[in-house]
Amino acid sequence: MSIQACDVKTSSEAQQVRKYVKMYSRMGGKAYVHSFGCQLNVSDGEKMKGILASLGFTFTESYENADLILLNTCAVRESAEDTVYGTLGNIKKYKKQNPGVILILAGCMASEPKTLDKVRSHYPFVDILFGTSALSQLPKLLLEHYEGKKLAYDMTEYSEEFGADDQIRESTFKASVPIMFGCNNFCTYCIVPYVRGRERSRSAEVIIREVEDLVAKGYKEIMLLGQNVNSYGNDLEGGMSFAQLLRRLNEIPGEFWIRFMSSHPKDATPELLDAILECDKVGKHLHLPVQCGSDTVLKRMNRHYTAEKYLEIVDYLRARSEGFSLSSDIMVGFPDETEAEFEDTLKLVERVKYDNIYTFIYSKRSGTAAAEMEDATPDAQKRVRMERLLTLQRQVATENYRRFIGQTVRVLVEGESKQGEGWLFGKSSAYTIVEFQGDQSLIGTFADVKITDARNWAVSGVLVK
Ligand code: 5AD
Ligand code: SF4
Secondary structure (H helix, E strand, O other), X not given: OEEOHHHHHXXXXXXXXXXXXXXXXXXXXXXXXXXXXXXXXXHHHHHHHHHHHHOOOEEOOOHHXXXXXXXXXXXXXHHHHHHHHHHHHHHHHHHHHOOOOEEEEEEOHHHOHHHHHHHHHHOOOOOEEEOOXXXXXXXXXXXXXXXXXXXXXXXXXXOOEEOOOOOOOOOOOEEEEEOEEOOOXXXXXXXXXXXXXXXXXXXXXXXXXXXXXXXXXXXXXXXXXXXOHHHOOOOOOOOOOHHHHHHHHXXXXXXXXXXXXXXXXXXXXXXXXXXXXXXXXXXXXXXXXXXXXXXXXXXXXXXXXXXXXXXXXXXXXXXXXOOOEEEEEEEEOOOOOXXXXXHHHHHHHHHHOOOEEEEEEOOOOOOOHHHHOOOOOOHHHHHHHHHHHHHHHHHHHHHHHHHHOOOEEEXXXXXXXXXXXXXXXXXXXXXXXXXXXXXXXXXXXXXXXXXXXXXXXXXXXXXXX
């Protein structure tokens, strides 16, 4: 069953909340919404904004003139949680001076049972707490708060899917579309399956309609989101596979690009790789997190593939599309990672020649299997290993990006570049950052740029038309 924004808006709770918002908002009903973490969380934040707007709120970029502060949190690493608690510490003073301000904690951290205890004991000034699957409960929780409840919370995992109508999107030309929620993989280091629940795929019909609608509205980049989009449809009887969904979306008329995130190597079938290679609207880039290059560590991580299997996918793509762009997540310092195991990661990075890697030092998440593993590797050594990995990647990336020099590539122009006055930046089909000089009116449109220079994180060039 799908709860649509209109159902939430017309509920009796919503009607009552609208009255309270008018009555009690000292700054005219302004809400500050901040999403931490991944793009799925950002997408949830846009939906929360849609609900708040329907309740009479408008938005502000600073919490210091807000009637309502909503922190949409991330729990993937301890550092992400620390950032949230740090932000809460800063907000405490504002809240003390303005006790009528409503403070809401949502997202992945709010889905962890330990957060409820921590909020009760250390952050009693939080008013509302709700988990990732309880978005539609926001009006009900606000009503409970207005009616005097000290801490209104809901951490239930609702199976309903909250529709995207009236989502307040950050960009007018880039849109994300969640195609599935949750994860079944239980990588031993990862908290996500515990906070986002099991895989639930949205119906292909609804996704197709949503993308058609976005394209009709002029969106130029559609980012399909899920923790593991490659297993899209596995939970739907007779449903489309992810490869079939890509091919179907590729048929929608209009000039736009389709991207997706994230993919699990164990589910990257030739059927899917062929769809990526053959669909002209699908970006010629694959974010395929390998995590590490050592088979023994991959086993301890419960990843279900070997380095060799991963390289077979890379070779399949490269054999059919020379210079195909790949990026990855790589984790350093998994419990008891040895020097030899780490060197296997370096070897893999050198062999794959990633355009980009997102690197993380392993962070212990209580409740996961890896949190129980012995770990004798000192933190200082993990940091040195991280430096070695980054140094290698910087060399690899500069060499990689040189392959674009002399080529004219199509770019979706995203904004002004920090290069200097008159410079813009955008991304190519291969997801490469491209900088060039041009007029601001190009932002949100496609442009052709001839590449003249390469650095280790971007290329630059000259506008062709
Ligand atoms: N510690 C460090 N990095 C982690 N990631 C997930 N869990 C952890 C953890 N406990 C990284 C993985 C994943 C990315 C989104 O975050 O590399 O692919
Ligand atoms: Fe976490 Fe693994 Fe699921 Fe990705 S696939 S969300 S790393 S458990």
